[in-house]
Structures are given as structure tokens and as C-alpha cells.
Amino acid sequence: MKHSTEVPSVASMSGILSRYSSSRLWRQIIKGRYIYLLAMPGFLFLFLFKFVPMWGLLLAFQEYNPFKGLMGSQWVGLKHFTDLLNDANFYRMLRNTLLINLFGLIFYFPIPIFLALMVNEVRHEFFKKINQSIVYMPHFLSWVIIASMTFFILSTDIGIVNKLFTSFGIAPIPFLTQSQFFWGLITGQTIWKEAGWGTIIFLAAIAGVDPQRYEAAVVDGASRFRQIWHITLPAIRPTIVVLLILRLGHMADVGFEQILLMMNPLVREVGEVFDTYAYTQGILRGKFSIGVSIGLFKGLVGLVFVVSANYIVKKLGYEGIY
Structure with missing residues (x-):
């Protein structure tokens, strides 16, 4: 009786390993099916609203015409980016965007940490929950309501603050129409609205x-x-470092609704940012390609900040985000 001494080929071994890996993967998926099912809505959201729309970035390299469509529009390369860099308002928008975010980084970012530490020190459980609910509530108010409240508090004619000034013989102060107050108002609104909500991760x-x-x-x-x-x-500290790096990734991104609602012609010099410019050019004037190019530029600036901050953090001995 002869015994086979043939050695299995590389192709057959590869097929066996592939089938084994595939069956093992399916067993793991079936075993953790409820976890995957729980995570499925998040994956679908990322895929449908984050990855699928990325084809629209092609508009930044075209002179997009809605009637001709994406394939029929003229390709212009980096023209919109060079026009943006050469725009007379570019450095003003860059200054306003970075300084508003810098104010938020200095004055807003530490407050949720401080609040979380204070809430954690409350020993009475019922009182602790009451405090948490109170500081969370402003997060659920829209910026329209926040802007309206600011108007009724600080406006010159009907504002509560200026009425108090008038009652004491002090001349009203135009908080909403003087440029020196604008960045402080934006930062103060952000602190009041989002500081409580920001404590969740730290808690x-x-x-x-x-x-x-x-x-x-x-x-x-x-x-x-x-x-x-x-x-x-x-x-x-690791949580603080990670959130700080992620916050730096939004240094070119300012809350559009907040700025649009609070800005007026008298404070446009300090209020015009990339988001409002993209809205004016892309939506109001129908220059979609310019709006998309501004968004892509903001993303690249955020990427530079994240990579740089992560590199510095690792050099200092901390663990980064990757």
C-alpha cells in the first residue's frame, strides 16, 4: 500500500487558511451580534452623513454649474484656493476665526474641568443631580434663543443692563454694536451654553x-x-489631553449660527469668519465651489493643528490620540 507523500501546494494552504479565518470571523460576529447591532446606527450615520457626502469635495476643483452637473462642470484645479488666499478679506477672516477660538480655548476649555471637579465633590446625591440638571439645561437651547436673550439683556434701548445703568445716571453702553465687545460676547455665550454639557466626559x-x-x-x-x-x-489628565487635541482640530471652525445671529454691519470687521463667508458666497450668491473650497481649507487647517498638537503632546511624554 502506497502512502501519499505529496506536500499541499501554497495555493491550497492559502485557501484553507482563508476559509478558517472567514469562519472564525463569522463566529466572532455571531457571538457579539448584539454589540454590533447596538453600534450599527452609529456606523450608518458615519457612512451616510460623513463618508458618502465626501464626493462633493470635487466641487472645490471645479467651476460648478448646477445645470451641467458634477461631470459636466469645468475643472479649474486650485483656482478657488488661490482666489481665497488672495482675497482682501482672507487675513481678516483668519484673524477673527483663530482669535475667537483662542478665546474659547483659554476661557471656555478649563471651565468644564472645574465644574466637573466641583460637582464630583458634592456628597448629597439628590442635590448633585439637581446641579447637574441645571448646568446641562442651556445646552438644549437653540442659538436663536441665546441670541434673543442676549439682545434683551444687553441692547441699548430695552436691555436690562442698560436700564440699570440709566437708573443710576450712567449712559447706556452699546454692547452689541461696538467691536471691542464682540469676541467677549461670543465667548461668554459659549461658556454659558456649553460649559455644563462639557462636564459629562470629565465626570x-x-x-x-x-x-x-x-x-x-x-x-x-x-x-x-x-x-x-x-x-x-x-x-x-489623559482625557484632558485628548479633548484638548480634538479641540485644536476645530481652530478654523466657529459656530456659524451663533456668529450669524450676533453679527451686524457695525461689528463685521471683527465678526466675519470663514463660515459666514462660505454662507455668503456659497448659498446667497450661488458660488457653490467657493463654499466647498473654504470648507476643505478649514479641514486642512484643523488637520495641521491636530497633527502638530499630537506631536508636541507625545514629545512631552503624554499619550496622544494616535
Whole structure:
């Protein structure tokens, strides 16, 4: 009786491994089917609203004509980007966009951390939940309501603040029409609306701190401030770093609705940003290609900030986002 001494070919071995890997993958998918089902809406949202619309970036390299369509429009290469860089308003928009975001980075970003630390120190559970609900509520108000509230508080004729000034013999101050107040108003609105909502991630990070570390600190006689400084803050430092890097990725992006509602001709010099310019050119004037090129330019600026910040953070010894 002869025994076969043939060695399986590379192709057959590859097929066997491929079938084994495929069956193993399907077993894993079936095993975790409920987790994948739970994540499916998020994946569908990303695919439909983030990846599918990316074909529209081609408009930035065309003189897009809606009647001719994407394939029939004339290709112009980098013309819209050079026109944007040579625009007389470009550096003014760049200055306004970066400074508004810089104000937010300096004055807004630390506040959710501080609020999260303060809320975490509240020991009465019911009172803690009440405080959380109060600071979360402004997030659910639209910018139209926020702008209206600002008008009724700070306007010259019917504003509550100026009425108080008048009652004390002080001349009304035109907060809404003087350029020196504009960036402060935008930053103040953002803090009031979003600071409470921003505490959610930090509170989740604080909840993951090992309670035994606090118990050991109490045994050593550490005060509440010492516990926050030496235990809580170092524990949530990775979360702070990651959120800081992601925040830098939006340095070229300013809330369009907020700026549009708060801007008027008297403050346009400090209020015109890339978002409002894209709206004016792309929507109001029908220059869709210019609007898309501005959006792509903003994305590239954000990418530069993220990569640079991640590189610096890693050089400082912290863990970046990739």
C-alpha cells in the first residue's frame, strides 16, 4: 500500500487558511451580534452623513454649474484656493476665526474641568443631580434663543443692563454694536451654553478613579484639595489631553449660527469668519465651489493643528490620540 507523500501546494494552504479565518470571523460576529447591532446606527450615520457626502469635495476643483452637473462642470484645479488666499478679506477672516477660538480655548476649555471637579465633590446625591440638571439645561437651547436673550439683556434701548445703568445716571453702553465687545460676547455665550454639557466626559473619567486611592489619601491626612490635586487631576489628565487635541482640530471652525445671529454691519470687521463667508458666497450668491473650497481649507487647517498638537503632546511624554 502506497502512502501519499505529496506536500499541499501554497495555493491550497492559502485557501484553507482563508476559509478558517472567514469562519472564525463569522463566529466572532455571531457571538457579539448584539454589540454590533447596538453600534450599527452609529456606523450608518458615519457612512451616510460623513463618508458618502465626501464626493462633493470635487466641487472645490471645479467651476460648478448646477445645470451641467458634477461631470459636466469645468475643472479649474486650485483656482478657488488661490482666489481665497488672495482675497482682501482672507487675513481678516483668519484673524477673527483663530482669535475667537483662542478665546474659547483659554476661557471656555478649563471651565468644564472645574465644574466637573466641583460637582464630583458634592456628597448629597439628590442635590448633585439637581446641579447637574441645571448646568446641562442651556445646552438644549437653540442659538436663536441665546441670541434673543442676549439682545434683551444687553441692547441699548430695552436691555436690562442698560436700564440699570440709566437708573443710576450712567449712559447706556452699546454692547452689541461696538467691536471691542464682540469676541467677549461670543465667548461668554459659549461658556454659558456649553460649559455644563462639557462636564459629562470629565465626570465619566473621574468616576473611573479607584476609590481606594482616596481612602489611602484620607488615612495619610490629605485634605480635599490635596486629593483633587494629586489624585483626581492626574487621573483625568489623559482625557484632558485628548479633548484638548480634538479641540485644536476645530481652530478654523466657529459656530456659524451663533456668529450669524450676533453679527451686524457695525461689528463685521471683527465678526466675519470663514463660515459666514462660505454662507455668503456659497448659498446667497450661488458660488457653490467657493463654499466647498473654504470648507476643505478649514479641514486642512484643523488637520495641521491636530497633527502638530499630537506631536508636541507625545514629545512631552503624554499619550496622544494616535
